[in-house]
Amino acid sequence: MQNRIYQLETVTCPSCIKKIEGMLKQIEGVDMYEVLFNSSRVKVVFNEEQVTSTLIKAKIHQLGFNVLSEK
Amino acid sequence: MFKLSKKQIIYTSLFTISLAFIFKQLNEFNFYAQIFMLVTTILAGTSIFKKAFSALRYKIIGIDALVTIAVIGAVLIGEYWEAAAVTFLFMLGDYLESRTLEKTRSSIKALLDLAPKVSTVLRDNKEIVVSFDQVLVNDKVIVRPGEKISVDGIILDGNAYINQSSITGESIPVYKSINESVFSGTTIESGYLIIQAMKVGDDTTFAHILQLVEDAQDSKAKTQKFIEKFSAYYTPSIAILSIFMYLYTNDIELALTIIVIACPGALVISTPVSIVAGIGNGAKNGILFKGGESIEKLGKIKVVAFDKTGTLTLGQPQVITIKTFGITVMEALKITALGEVFSEHPLGKAIIQKANDNKLNLSDKISDIEIITGQGIRFSYAGKTYKVGNRLITNINLNEYEDDIRQEELKGYTVILLSDEKHLLSLFMIADTLRKDSLDLVKQLRKHHIKVVMLSGDNQRTAETISKQLTIDEYYGSLLPENKVEILHQLKKKYGLVAMVGDGVNDAPALASSDIGIAMGQAGADVAMETADVILLSSDVKKLAYALKLSRKTVYTLTLNIIFALTVAGFLLAGVLIKTVNLSLGMLIHELSVFIVILNAVGLLKYRDK
Numbered sequence: 192m193q194n195r196i197y198q199l200e201t202v203t204c205p206s207c208i209k210k211i212e213g214m215l216k217q218i219e220g221v222d223m224y225e226v227l228f229n230s231s232r233v234k235v236v237f238n239e240e241q242v243t244s245t246l247i248k249a250k251i252h253q254l255g256f257n258v259l260s261e262k
Numbered sequence: 263m264f265k266l267s268k269k270q271i272i273y274t275s276l277f278t279i280s281l282a283f284i285f286k287q288l289n290e291f292n293f294y295a296q297i298f299m300l301v302t303t304i305l306a307g308t309s310i311f312k313k314a315f316s317a318l319r320y321k322i323i324g325i326d327a328l329v330t331i332a333v334i335g336a337v338l339i340g341e342y343w344e345a346a347a348v349t350f351l352f353m354l355g356d357y358l359e360s361r362t363l364e365k366t367r368s369s370i371k372a373l374l375d376l377a378p379k380v381s382t383v384l385r386d387n388k389e390i391v392v393s394f395d396q397v398l399v400n401d402k403v404i405v406r407p408g409e410k411i412s413v414d415g416i417i418l419d420g421n422a423y424i425n426q427s428s429i430t431g432e433s434i435p436v437y438k439s440i441n442e443s444v445f446s447g448t449t450i451e452s453g454y455l456i457i458q459a460m461k462v463g464d465d466t467t468f469a470h471i472l473q474l475v476e477d478a479q480d481s482k483a484k485t486q487k488f489i490e491k492f493s494a495y496y497t498p499s500i501a502i503l504s505i506f507m508y509l510y511t512n513d514i515e516l517a518l519t520i521i522v523i524a525c526p527g528a529l530v531i532s533t534p535v536s537i538v539a540g541i542g543n544g545a546k547n548g549i550l551f552k553g554g555e556s557i558e559k560l561g562k563i564k565v566v567a568f569d570k571t572g573t574l575t576l577g578q579p580q581v582i583t584i585k586t587f588g589i590t591v592m593e594a595l596k597i598t599a600l601g602e603v604f605s606e607h608p609l610g611k612a613i614i615q616k617a618n619d620n621k622l623n624l625s626d627k628i629s630d631i632e633i634i635t636g637q638g639i640r641f642s643y644a645g646k647t648y649k650v651g652n653r654l655i656t657n658i659n660l661n662e663y664e665d666d667i668r669q670e671e672l673k674g675y676t677v678i679l680l681s682d683e684k685h686l687l688s689l690f691m692i693a694d695t696l697r698k699d700s701l702d703l704v705k706q707l708r709k710h711h712i713k714v715v716m717l718s719g720d721n722q723r724t725a726e727t728i729s730k731q732l733t734i735d736e737y738y739g740s741l742l743p744e745n746k747v748e749i750l751h752q753l754k755k756k757y758g759l760v761a762m763v764g765d766g767v768n769d770a771p772a773l774a775s776s777d778i779g780i781a782m783g784q785a786g787a788d789v790a791m792e793t794a795d796v797i798l799l800s801s802d803v804k805k806l807a808y809a810l811k812l813s814r815k816t817v818y819t820l821t822l823n824i825i826f827a828l829t830v831a832g833f834l835l836a837g838v839l840i841k842t843v844n845l846s847l848g849m850l851i852h853e854l855s856v857f858i859v860i861l862n863a864v865g866l867l868k869y870r871d872k
Contacts, residue, residue: 201367203360205490205530206324213322227480229367229538254320255313 192222195244197233200257202226210254218242218250272357275305279350286343299342307333307349325525328501329849335518336845344515347846348522355853362860366535369542369867370475376428376447377472381412384456395463403457410449414461414468417442422453427548429468429799447471470791471799474552475545479538481553485820486533493530500524500835507839515845519838522848526831528855532823535863540816543867548799549809556795559778560810561817564758566707567750569772570718570725571608572765573782573803574703574732575694579609581616582675585666585689594688596622597643598680601650604631605639609676612692638678649681652721656681663689674727676720696731699803704732706807710814713757717746717772746772763806764794782806808871819866823859830855 202208208226211233215224220241225234235247248258266274279302285295307330314326329352336345378394384402394412397403402418405411411424421439428447435451438444444457447468463469482490501524508517537554544551551557571577586594599617602610603624617624630642638651649655653667656679660667663686670677675691704714716737718725725739738749750772753760762769762776770793773779781794782801791797798805834851837843843851 201360201364203356203363204325204527205534206525206527210317210320210322210324213317214320217320228534229479230370230476232480253316255309255316 193237193239193244195235195237195247196262197235197248197251197258198260198262199231199233199251200259202228202231202256207256211251211256214250214254215247218247221247268357271305271309272354275302275350275353278302278305279346282343282346296342299346300337302346303333303337303342303349306346306353310349310352325527328497328521328524332518332522332845335514335521339514341515341845344845348849351846351849351853355849355856359853359856359860362857362864363535366539366860366863366867367479367542369546370479370538373428373475373542373545374472376410377468378410378412378446382406382409397459397462399459399462401459401462403459405450405455405457407450407452407454410447411444411455411457412446412462413457413459414446414466415444415457415459417444417455418458419456420454422455423451424453425449425451429471429548471550474550474791474797475541478541478551478553478556481555483533483537483554483558483820485558485824486537486554489529489533489824493526496526497524516838516841519843519845519848520835522845523831523834523838523852525852526827527852528827528830528859529824531856532827532859533820535860536816536820536823536866539863539866540812540819543869544809544812547805547808547812548802549805549812550797550799551813552795552797556778557813557816558820559759560761560780560796561813561815562759563712563761563778563810563813565713565715565753565760566806566810567715567717567753567760567762567772567776568734569746569762569764569769570716570720570728571694573697573763574700574716574728575696577608577694577765579612579676579692579694581612581690582693583670583691585691587686587688589687591688592620592622594680594690595620596624596626597648598650598678598688598690599624600626600628600643601631601639601641601648604628604641605633605650609678609692613678613690646682648687650678652677653679655679656686658684658686660686668723671721671723672727674724674731676724696728697801697803701732703803703807704734707810708733708735710810712810715753717741717749743769743771747775750776780806780809804871811871812869815869816866819862823862826862827855827859 205228208228211226212224215221215235220238221235222238223236233251251258278298282295282298282302285291310326311330314330317324318327329348333345333349380391381394381397382389382391382404383397384404389404397413403413417438417440419440423435423437424444425435426445426448429445445468446466500520504517504520507520508514537557540557541551568574584591584594595617599614599622602613628641628643632640634655638649638655640649653660658681667677667689670691675693678690678692679686680688707714714734716725716729716734718739719741720739722739725737729737750760750762759777761778761780762772763780763782764773765782773781773793778796779794780796780798782798796809798809834843834848838848
């Protein structure tokens with residue numbers, strides 16, 4: 192299990208959160224996720240055998256949110 | 263394709279939409295006007311459309327999708343101006359909102375930026391600079407003026423004036439020298455220190471504080487959860503209404519306008535922006551709220567219960583007077599102190615302190631030590647048996663002294679008795695000093711219609727005296743920790759929301775069983791950080807009044823925002839249905855309302871205690 196936190200650019204609308212959450216829900220291998228509005232962060236717990244951090248970042252980016260950093 | 267920055271897009275589309283507007287007003291060059299309208303729509307809309315389609319792939323319909331549908335619809339029915347205006351307003355609104363939103367979060371961000379980044383350590387007699395998370399426990403850390411301390415530790419050498427505002431909210435620098443402890447995140451203003459690292463990296467108090475604040479801003483208040491649920495139903499219902507209205511009236515423009523206002527943006531954002539601004543304001547002033555819930559509850563509190571010691575008083579009892587019967591004061595002090603060395607009672611510490619102040623030798627041996635909980639201690643010294651404690655421990659007749667003892671208790675002193683097998687030998691009058699702002703605090707709380715209650719482990723008379731001095735409404739003395747919990751439950755039933763204020767050292771159960779636990783003083787008391795909902799970093803009791811006012815202000819701002827958002831949404835829907843609000847006006851009002859809600863929250867950041 193991997194535990195990652197992605198810092199995004201300022202997230203402006205709470206509905207953006209719904210979008211990111213909806214997307215994460217559909218990725219196979221993502222066990223837990225939380226999208227934080229005020230701190231503009233995404234917390235993800237995933238199984239590294241099924242999905243990579245790079246892929247998750249790419250998917251977030253596709254939705255139109257820049258990932259500034261991860262830890 | 264060339265790429266424009268957000269700002270460039272805004273300026274370019276502002277230019278094109280202005281041209282379109284002028285041509286439209288002139289009612290000439292209609293062809294060019296339409297061209298410019300379309301160009302604006304494409305310029306401003308591209309990123310919106312992109313986001314909408316990428317979300318659609320995951321079968322999610324967000325506000326981008328709704329706007330996209332409205333814009334495409336508008337273009338199809340030839341309403342180019344509406345399409346251009348809607349996209350332009352949406353993009354501009356989004357940009358301005360993100361800029362202002364950043365402001366509401368700026369206090370917290372500023373705090374996070376205070377975290378130390380590098381650190382100079384002494385290894386093998388060489389100074390090396392390492393990243394703050396590479397410092398090891400027991401490393402010797404060197405800090406110079408203007409630099410930040412990166413560890414929690416003890417000063418090995420040097421002295422300095424330290425600005426501890428990041429930990430305590432108190433900006434007057436504190437002088438510290440050898441053997442005193444220093445905290446990570448504080449800054450040396452002048453001087454030079456070599457510090458032995460005790461806690462490093464994520465274990466430091468400052469790291470804990472940062473973690474707490476970071477987590478707090480997204481811990482949702484009840485109101486927020488409710489609104490999120492509400493909007494989860496609101497948007498689809500409005501979308502259905504739009505389809506229904508189209509089928510019923512066959513008016514496509516009406517249907518599209520309804521779609522544009524289907525997202526209650528101002529309502530959804532009303533709570534999180536107010537909360538983040540409130541938490542940010544608190545963090546800047548040495549008040550940590552654990553989340554939206556705590557700030558919301560504190561704002562509605564009806565009763566504040568104080569655990570007396572360490573909050574209203576300094577928590578450092580002192581021997582005020584000593585009375586003796588047949589022995590000298592020094593003899594009495596020495597014998598009593600010898601016994602108290604073995605008890606862990608805070609009052610005992612006062613006696614030991616007094617003995618040390620008088621340079622008495624406390625290395626004499628005592629034997630047969632027996633500690634009787636709730637009474638005191640019994641021991642043998644130099645062939646005689648002594649008892650130190652309250653009335654309960656002596657089995658001699660106290661009748662002739664009872665008046666004396668009672669009189670001292672009426673002054674607010676706790677009386678400790680020293681006796682041997684047959685006689686009372688001495689009385690120690692002990693009192694804890696009131697903090698200088700305690701009375702003011704109680705008065706302020708009362709002014710805000712909050713009932714003030716004191717819970718104390720001291721005897722009833724001491725509790726009464728202190729309560730009278732502080733004009734406290736209700737007091738309860740002789741309480742054991744479990745009694746405190748019981749009384750808190752009664753207070754909750756009787757008055758409503760109850761806050762419990764403690765110093766966090768030994769009142770964890772009470773803090774946990776109140777509606778809101780407030781821990782004060784003692785930067786670095788980890789137990790308090792865990793159990794309390796609100797943490798006052800400094801021991802300044804005035805911070806409590808500020809925390810309360812700030813919470814009330816936050817709740818007020820939040821309520822105002824919600825009422826405003828609901829009102830606007832209602833009028834907007836009504837206006838659309840009776841056709842006084844068209845597509846672009848609907849979008850303008852929507853964006854403006856979001857903007858006003860954010861600005862209202864920004865005002866909260868500037869709130870100060872008067």
